[in-house]
Amino acid sequence: MSTSKRFLVISRRPPYGSSHARDALDTALTTAVFEQPVSMLFLDDGVYQLLQAQQPAGIQQKNLGATLSALPMYDIDQLYVCDSALRSRGLSLDDCLLPVQLLDGNAIAQLIRNHDVVLSF
Amino acid sequence: MSTSKRFLVISRRPPYGSSHARDALDTALTTAVFEQPVSMLFLDDGVYQLLQAQQPAGIQQKNLGATLSALPMYDIDQLYVCDSALRSRGLSLDDCLLPVQLLDGNAIAQLIRNHDVVLSF
Amino acid sequence: MIFSLLVYAAPHSHQGAESAYRFAVACLAQGHSIHRVFFYGDGIHGASALAAPPQDEPNLPARWQALAQAHELDLVVCIAAAVRRGLLDANEARRYEKPGHNLHQGFELSGLGQLAEAAIVSDRMITFGA
Amino acid sequence: MIFSLLVYAAPHSHQGAESAYRFAVACLAQGHSIHRVFFYGDGIHGASALAAPPQDEPNLPARWQALAQAHELDLVVCIAAAVRRGLLDANEARRYEKPGHNLHQGFELSGLGQLAEAAIVSDRMITFGA
Amino acid sequence: MTLHTLNRAPSDTALLTDCLRACSSGDTLLLIEDGVYCALAEQPIAWPAGVNVCALTADVAARGLDSRLASSISQVDDADFVQLCCEHARVISWY
């Protein structure tokens, strides 16, 4: 595995209701451990993963927000959010639990063209 | 089981993509075998189940339309369709593979009030 | 009141599986009785004897079994949904000549008629979907 | 070209499981090679040894195994997704002290790293979702 | 009277529309799981008149929405959920 590929993980489901968000996150983390450059893009209800103050103990799940906060420690610092997904939900960057970059539609299409492998959840 | 209840099975998913439509149908058929009065209500993409000319052999599934056509033989003849679901898809009663009754929003709420048990898929 | 539950969501994939269990606990805590919990569709995976979730995730099949023992409720898995998805009891394993079986103790495989029967004899039927 | 597939849909619940198999057959028929099929999320149920579908529905685990034998492709199931959902091989059954195992012959349990590795060494990675 | 439960975010507009269309005055709508995102003050939904809308506490807390709910929506716990089932003649799950 001498080659390296640019990975993009797209996460568009809200946390906790289904395992999609967790699976996207685990995929990004594992790919980073393999020393591949990984970006993450949050679309649609996936932006809800970024909300602060998640307390899932009452529904017997692990805190996804806490895991997300750790992404930069795994060198996953290219984090992107669809700005219309955020704005249409009345949210802003201040509501997010870690620093992310806002992208509009053209920039999302551009982001995709800059990656070799795109995995969506 | 001397008592009898009026069952309503709501089916709002398209056929084949997932097992929801088949499970709704099997539930209605089984309930009818138990000699309970059963109505079915097709909402949203569930109306696509009613389209003629389904040929699922190429995707290795059973013909759901054929099973639906048999509903009246099992005394399931109270079949309802949300008229806005049908119309917004450019479809009409002529496109349906068996006779169904159109309901608007108020009539749907009324239908629900007239049933004891509602199972949705 | 007499409740029955329809569980249509699989543990670890959809929250509905866990919501159903939490509802059942609350229901019994208030003195209601549960006639039957019926597992259908992907919900049948909630009856697996082989599930080994991480320590910080609940083992729902084991919890259902304990609840059923303590409160005499009926855990029924739709046999048609289960068999096609690979959840078998000893009988079905023999019938289909499969090398093992994996239905958790305390659950039984039966027909979809048990869902209809549960709805008839219960005051309320609540579905937890996926 | 070298393909790898990510199967994230369960047979009999979502069509994606069957679509993935059909794609693999078409792929091989055109002379391409498949490096790995990786089963993740609910897709892991596509590797069950105990699935006994009705005669008019395909037995996908058996078909994958036959395809893998004929074309030397690698069928890998995410171990974390599998173990929590009750899909075990003999090793994991021992480790978790479970009474049996149900991973279909021809499949192997391994880490999510095998998905990353497959994407790196393959020309194309195609996901079949649910 | 009917208790409706809804477990999807409002991005599933078709589900929310069907659910609201099926509500009669006097019904209760309980938002559970991802359905609690329908309760956000920032994204107000035009609830039908006469329908009582509430959200399940554990699901609200899990998703960090405690301080974000619309004021018209009350939070209920698991015991209340059971009680609501008793108070209504039937339960429909929208999922």
Add this chain to the structure above:
Amino acid sequence: MTLHTLNRAPSDTALLTDCLRACSSGDTLLLIEDGVYCALAEQPIAWPAGVNVCALTADVAARGLDSRLASSISQVDDADFVQLCCEHARVISWY
């Protein structure tokens, strides 16, 4: 250039919107499974300019849509699906 697959009906407006927003001119969108309902002539969708849209034959036939497709949408078989994967640098699955 990217091959996009989409497997949900257009009632999942959020998915369709995200998919179309992610398309660049020159991309191909292949409608599979329930995604083939996006190809109906009765419910025309405003496809982005420069994007080639096609639908998988087996899924069209399964759902009885053969005579109902918009004329701009071509049908492709499983072999074509493989070929499209080869002709595009990456594949994104929208589901």
